[in-house]
Amino acid sequence: MMKVIEHEHPLKLVDLQVNVEDVDDESDDEEEKEEVLVPQDEFSCTCKRCGEDINEYYRYYYKCIHDSCDFTLHKFCAELPKTLNHPSHQHPLTLHAVGGALYICYNCWFAKDVNCFMEVDKRRIYHPSHPHPLVSLSSKPILCECAACGKEHKGVFFHCTACTNFAIHNDCAFLPKRLLIQNTTNAIFSHTHPLTLSYSFPPEEQRAKYYPRCRVCDGNFDYMGNLWIYKCEKCIYYAHLDCATSRRESFMSILSIGGGPTVKNYKDADYPNLLHLPFPDETCSIPKHLFSKELGLADYGNHEVSLPHMNRQHELILVDTGSIGSTSSKINDMIMCHNPMKKIELLCSGCVRPIMEMPFYKCAANEDKSCNFALHEWCTRLPTKADNHPGHPQHPLVLMTNIPNMFNIFHCGVCRLPCNGFAYGCVACGFYVDVTCGFMPERITHESHPNHLLSIVKEDLPSGRRCLMCRLSIHFDNIRGTGYKLSFGCSFYDVYIHPWCALLLPKTVRHPYDKHPMHISYLPIENHKSEYFCEICEEELDPHSCFYHCDECSQSVHSDCAPLILQCETETYSRFHKLFGYGKGVYLFLNMKFGSIHKTDGHPHPLTFAQGIESDGECSVCAEELQFKMILRCSECEFAVHHDCLENLNKS
Structure with a gap:
């Protein structure tokens, strides 16, 4: 307790930076508990001696022990000595605190405001981001790197006198603890919950959250995790300081580059046949879009x-x-x-x-x-040929209902998926594409990057570029081990999408695991309280890669598990991805039609063409695992074989 001359009641010392862990959180209501742990609006009151604000950055202050009394003092104001000797005056000065705090010399009636004696104390703050007090050494602007945002600023800085390399810019030091991002970015970027200021983003936390990117600029976060961010962990929503606060109007710089994703950069009249993706559901496709009597485009004529x-x-x-x-x-x-x-x-x-x-x-x-x-x-x-295909413009591609091999299987030159459907091919060059990729449009739009045209990109891109949808490398096919060049790209942004992600993943799918349509999502779901895992393969799910989600049931599935039915439900490509360490974003056998029955001289019973599952065991020819491979299985005995092993056996 403390007594001061201008107030009749004792004062108690208050610490404004009590750890949130010290708050009693025994409430059974989860929502109520979450609200308790969210930092509230910043504390502020007025010091009755110096007349200036008291805030949490001064950390300690004195207040009257009676709650009904609003008398408050800075700690350093309350602890001013009653008398002091000061080089500015030859006589001792006495504290006078009636009608305003002054130091007075009663010999010559010299008086000086207490603020003149507290400049050092008022330039000292106790910031919750750092264990030591910070001091503003000068009121003049200096050029220095800020430890909060990692950028070089010119301005007033708070330095740590114990740590020689720690300084934070005045603007960063007093950022709000909570903010609604739509209020700071003119509603360009929105989020339903307040974002909370975090003084670090440790590597282990980034790893646990699947290495998220800034929701505003799509940039990476500091790998070391020492820089401050704004975040909402419930929604896995993270943003850089400058992006969340738009202190330098980072979102406006985005909009200035050709309009930004919120402003349309083309006219509909200039592109009357533009394909807007994704397709609404699994009933739609490029062949249907072009050649059905109801939807077909006049440009292709009556084929x-x-x-x-x-x-x-x-x-x-x-x-x-x-x-x-x-x-x-x-x-x-x-x-x-x-x-x-x-x-x-x-x-x-x-x-x-x-x-x-x-x-x-x-x-x-x-x-x-x-x-x-x-x-x-x-x-x-379908037309009998396709001219000027972007993947093989040197020769026309001819419609082929059968590829010259035993099981009619080829690997598409665009999506690289195995396919046993119709093909458009150049036999001389050995180039084949499935009928969807055969009519790959020159330009599209996609809701993952709305309002901007995405055009075919044929050249190699710098390393590190990733697909906006599946987040896998844009220009290397890990499954086939072969580089390729075709992708869809935005001319204003460093944004690219795999052709198969754009053309083969519809907006909604139906699956027996959920009675509602599941919608594609490109980012974590707002207000999703549980961890993300796939309902089909029961493996973890990265919510920064596209996936399908049911808002009503809060269930999610991998994009490469979504189309699976029947026996493949528990033998998914996601498990294949997990076991063998590479993936594609779409189901590996999306372009394969299983179920056909074949008779062969190498086995007395008919064989069914299928995807291998764990119970199929080993190949009867090469003795290697059949799981996740294209196989032929006998329903009358335990014979099962890789499709290529049987094909080679028949050739011999």
Whole structure:
């Protein structure tokens, strides 16, 4: 307790920097507990002696022991000596604190304001970011690097007298503990919760949060983790100091580079056929967009392709709603459309996308279960060739319904995925693309980088560039071990997207693991309280890479697990990624149609073409694992073999 001459009650000392860990947080209400631990608005009151503000950076202050009394003093004001000798005057000075604090010489009635004797104390602060007091050594601006933001400033700095290399700029020292980012960036960047000032971002915390990037500038954070940031851990939302506060209007500099992602940089009239991605759902695709009678673009004309052109050994029949009532129940079962909610799979043999609506074409030989051939109605009108493909402009690509190998499998020259659907190919050069990549547009827009045109980029890019969606390297195919050049890029930003991420990942998917449509997300979900893990493979999920999420159930799945159904649900490509250390962002076998039945001289029973699972064990030919590989499996015995092992066996 302390007594001062101008106040009748004793004063008690208050520490304004009590650790939040000392707060009683025994509340059972999780939301209430979280609010307790969030720093409240900064404390401020007025010193009754010097008339200046008291704030937490002075750390200690005195207040009246009676809560109803608002008498407060700075600690250094309250502890001023009653008398002092000062070189500015020859006589002792006495503290006079009635009607304002003064030091007075009663011999010659010399008086001086107490503020004149406390300049050093008022330039000293106790900042919660540092264990030692900080002092502003001069009121004149100096050029120095700030330990808070890591940038060089010219201005007033607070230095640590114990640590010779620690100084923080005046603007950083008094940043608000909490802020709403939309208020500081003119609502350009928004977040529903206040962001909290954090005085470090340790490497282990960055690692635990999947190395997040600044939500404003998309830049990295200090690897050493010593710089301050604003964050909301509930939403995994992090921002640099300058970006969150726009002290130098960092978001305005973004907008000045050709309009920024919030301002459209093209006119719709100039691009009437522009493809806006992602597609709404799995029923949509580039072939449907171009060649369906309802949606097809006039630029491509009327490309009617006769069904005999498909070179099928069996007749194809048109399945539509009018044919269902006249068919037997046996055939009825065979013409059900693809429905992941009922675990029914029906894939087009041309584009290898789900057939989710009628009409479509199907093999008429119902008695021959070895044939699972089916076609979208629009895939019967695919053009016979594609000219000037960006991946192979030197030769036209010809439509091929069968690739010259045993299982009709090729690796697409754009997306690098294995495919056994139709191809556009140049046999002379050995270049093939699937029918989706065969009509890869020159320009697109994508909601992950809205309002800016993304154009095909053919040249090599500097190392370190990553896909905006999957966050994997933009120009190296880890699966095939082969470099490639095609990507979609923004001419105003260092932003790139893999062609397969843009063209093959729809906006919504349906999956039997969730009764609601799951929507694609490119960033962590706002107010998501639990950890992120995939509902299908039950492995961890990086929320900074695109993934599918159900807002109602708060469930998430990897983008490369989302299309899986039937036996592949528990044998996912994400597990493959985890085991073997490389990934692609989309399901490895997205362009593969399994289920066909093959007869071979090397085995007495029919073999089913499938994805290998753990229970398949080892290959009967090479004795290597079959899991995650394309295999042929016998349903009558334990024979199973890699597809290429069987192909090589037949060749020999």
